[in-house]
Amino acid sequence: MSWRCHGKDISELVDNLQKHGILTSKSAAEAMRQIDRADFVPEGGSSYADAPQPIGYGATISAPHMHGYCLSLLAGQLKPGASVLDVGSGSGYLTAVFGLMVGEAGRVVGLEHIPQLVDKSIESIKCGPAAHLLESGILSINVADGKQGYPQAGPYDAIHVGAAAADLPKALVDQLKPGGRMVIPVGQFMQDLMIVDKLPDGSVKTHSEMGVRYVPLV
Numbered sequence: 001m002s003w004r005c006h007g008k009d010i011s012e013l014v015d016n017l018q019k020h021g022i023l024t025s026k027s028a029a030e031a032m033r034q035i036d037r038a039d040f041v042p043e044g045g046s047s048y049a050d051a052p053q054p055i056g057y058g059a060t061i062s063a064p065h066m067h068g069y070c071l072s073l074l075a076g077q078l079k080p081g082a083s084v085l086d087v088g089s090g091s092g093y094l095t096a097v098f099g100l101m102v103g104e105a106g107r108v109v110g111l112e113h114i115p116q117l118v119d120k121s122i123e124s125i126k127c128g129p130a131a132h133l134l135e136s137g138i139l140s141i142n143v144a145d146g147k148q149g150y151p152q153a154g155p156y157d158a159i160h161v162g163a164a165a166a167d168l169p170k171a172l173v174d175q176l177k178p179g180g181r182m183v184i185p186v187g188q189f190m191q192d193l194m195i196v197d198k199l200p201d202g203s204v205k206t207h208s209e210m211g212v213r214y215v216p217l218v
Contacts, residue, residue: 004016005020006049010036010037012048013037013064023071027078028078035129039124041091042055056117059215060215062214069193070193081103082106083157083177085149087159087162088111088112091117092120092125104138107138108133108140111142111150113218114143149174156175163185164214164216168196168206179198179199181195182195191213192210195209
């Protein structure tokens with residue numbers, strides 16, 4: 001039903017994601033409604049269409065239904081005060097949403113390997129209600145190899161990966177807290193959205209949530 005989730009504005013888009021059972025977290029919906037997708041989609045793009053949009057440099061901002069699924073899958077970890085790693089942060093849209101969800105007691109780190117996208121994403125975030133989190137350092141976006149994570153700010157309650165890894169990166173699993181969860185697309189032509197849960201004893205459980213198509217994590 002994801003193709004039915006277009007909206008005329010961000011509010012209607014979020015309403016439709018909720019209506020079709022994709023965005024199931026109330027706190028995620030509230031945060032997503034506050035961060036206007038139009039600030040993150042280049043001029044000429046379709047900000048509220050339920051489809052990926054190009055943002056330059058061979059990258060895209062994911063379709064809203066994929067943002068909705070990932071936010072719902074991570075909602076149990078995205079609590080005030082949580083620490084979050086956003087790998088392949090791209091446009092910065094979800095990074096900003098994560099920031100609103102974890103608040104001023106939390107920490108959000110975005111990683112993107114294309115410097116121009118890092119600069120663009122920071123400017124986009126400054127347009128909205130997560131701007132103060134950038135200014136205070138609670139939210140940051142860094143040029144880095146996302147497959148290696150960002151151990152200096154870890155471990156993390158939640159890790160979101162916005163591009164497909166060929167295999168599950170051990171460095172990212174290592175940076176999950178016990179009780180933490182990672183959502184990551186894995187595979188090349190055929191990809192699965194994998195859920196990686198680190199249990200309180202440090203053991204790891206994984207399962208595939210659904211088949212997906214993402215740009216590769218490089």
